[in-house]
Amino acid sequence: MKAPVKAGDLRHRIVIETPDRTSDGAGGSTTEWQTVAEVWAAIWSRTVREDFVLDRMAGTATHDIWIRYRADVKPDMRIRFGTRVFDILGAIDVEDRGAWLKCPVEERDL
Numbered sequence: 317m318k319a320p321v322k323a324g325d326l327r328h329r330i331v332i333e334t335p336d337r338t339s340d341g342a343g344g345s346t347t348e349w350q351t352v353a354e355v356w357a358a359i360w361s362r363t364v365r366e367d368f369v370l371d372r373m374a375g376t377a378t379h380d381i382w383i384r385y386r387a388d389v390k391p392d393m394r395i396r397f398g399t400r401v402f403d404i405l406g407a408i409d410v411e412d413r414g415a416w417l418k419c420p421v422e423e424r425d426l
Contacts, residue, residue: 321382321416326356330381331396332389349394358382359397362420377423385414395421 333349340346362378379402381395395402402421410416 321358325358325382326384328357328359328397330355330357330359330383332386332393333396334390334393349396352388352393353386355383355386357395357397375424379421379423381419381421383417383419385409385417389417389419395419 331354332352334352336348336350337345338348358381360380360382362380364375364377366375381402383389389404389407391404391406393404395404400423402423405420405422408418408420410418
């Protein structure tokens, strides 16, 4: 199987971020996001869903974000594209060749 993404599809400049959690001294923690890398990506939409949550409508969209392979991308990280934020659900080394990384992501509150 050949990866469906081509170098020319990488037209979105994204920021990959990792959580930096610090104790708040009361048994909880605060999270700040630290930049891991800025890379070019292809963003392809998959699904959109609206739900009634906490007395309001909330939307969820899923996408596949393709980047050149990186071993340091993990599911606890996130991707930022402008004002949009995507939670990374997985990091798949397409064909186990170390060429492309496919990240299924979820964008919340559309």
